[in-house]
Amino acid sequence: xxxxxxxxxxxxxxPIGVFDSGYGGLTILKDLRxxxxxxxxxxxxxxxxxxxxxxxxxxxxxxxxxxxxHLFSQGCHLVILACNTASAKALRSIQQRDLAGLDPSRRVxxxxxxxxxxxxxxxxxxxxxxxxxPGTIASRSYExxxxxxxxxxxxxxxxxxxxxxxxxxxxxxxxxxxxxxxKDIDALLAPSPEIDTVVLGCTxxxxxxxxxxxxxxxxxxxxxxxxxxxxxxxxxxxxxPEMDAKITRGGSASFLTTENADRFADMASVFxxxxxxxxxxxxx
Ligand code: DGL
Numbered sequence: 001x002x003x004x005x006x007x008x009x010x011x012x013x014x015p016i017g018v019f020d021s022g023y024g025g026l027t028i029l030k031d032l033r034x035x036x037x038x039x040x041x042x043x044x045x046x047x048x049x050x051x052x053x054x055x056x057x058x059x060x061x062x063x064x065x066x067x068x069x070h071l072f073s074q075g076c077h078l079v080i081l082a083c084n085t086a087s088a089k090a091l092r093s094i095q096q097r098d099l100a101g102l103d104p105s106r107r108v109x110x111x112x113x114x115x116x117x118x119x120x121x122x123x124x125x126x127x128x129x130x131x132x133x134p135g136t137i138a139s140r141s142y143e144x145x146x147x148x149x150x151x152x153x154x155x156x157x158x159x160x161x162x163x164x165x166x167x168x169x170x171x172x173x174x175x176x177x178x179x180x181x182x183k184d185i186d187a188l189l190a191p192s193p194e195i196d197t198v199v200l201g202c203t204x205x206x207x208x209x210x211x212x213x214x215x216x217x218x219x220x221x222x223x224x225x226x227x228x229x230x231x232x233x234x235x236x237x238x239x240x241p242e243m244d245a246k247i248t249r250g251g252s253a254s255f256l257t258t259e260n261a262d263r264f265a266d267m268a269s270v271f272x273x274x275x276x277x278x279x280x281x282x283x284x
Pocket of ligand 1: 020021022024025050051052053054082083084085086133136164201202203204
């Protein structure tokens with residue numbers, strides 16, 4: 001039984017929670033801070049248990065729920081699952097099953113729906129390619145969301161099990177990365193030359209973008225999610241002033257990780273191009 005966190009915390013304003021299995025959500029955080037710089041943000045990376053992409057539905061759901069509860073307990077009223085795998089495998093259950101017991105006034109939002117809304121207006125051929133983790137691809141979340149919005153579109157998906165480990169193990173710039181990136185791009189595009197729009201459907205993948213651009217044919221729209229999610233959040237907060245009022249405005253970002261704090265801070269500051277001090281926490 002999940003306790004109601006209203007019993008633990010008074011409802012004071014807090015930062016926007018941003019959750020990912022590891023470093024990938026930093027690609028979203030970066031654009032959130034650029035688009036909405038006034039707010040405070042609390043980032044949580046479950047680096048100790050990443051990658052999520054090869055884990056079962058049940059585990060991704062359980063880990064994500066633990067993370068959401070932790071961010072709520074730290075005062076976040078709004079949590080963004082800056083992770084496609086968690087959005088695909090846990091978001092709906094948390095929204096429909098758990099939120100009522102935790103605190104029905106809080107919100108958890110994902111990254112898949114806003115991405116699909118954007119790509120629907122970009123593609124000319126109606127053939128969309130999706131790269132994602134094995135978990136995201138197996139969930140068929142992109143196909144389902146695209147079908148709802150554009151039943152005339154054809155979705156082609158391809159799982160890239162090696163791409164997240166390349167980022168988490170800091171091999172994103174190595175020669176070894178080229179091999180896997182080229183192989184996966186060929187596997188998606190060779191059988192489906194009509195594809196004109198490719199979604200990097202994992203928040204880790206923009207970290208590999210320089211190498212992806214090297215192998216993706218010119219003329220294909222390559223979509224990363226940071227700006228899309230930032231624009232969608234700005235729109236959400238405009239439409240929900242009651243939530244906007246519950247977010248503190250100090251322009252800060254704080255970082256939590258389930259792994260070594262120095263290692264995380266090191267990677268985060270390189271990636272965000274600003275100092276990042278992290279604190280290690282345990283999720284349960
Ligand atoms: N960055 C995540 C995503 O968008 C998670 C990747 C993983 O942990 O496998 O799917």
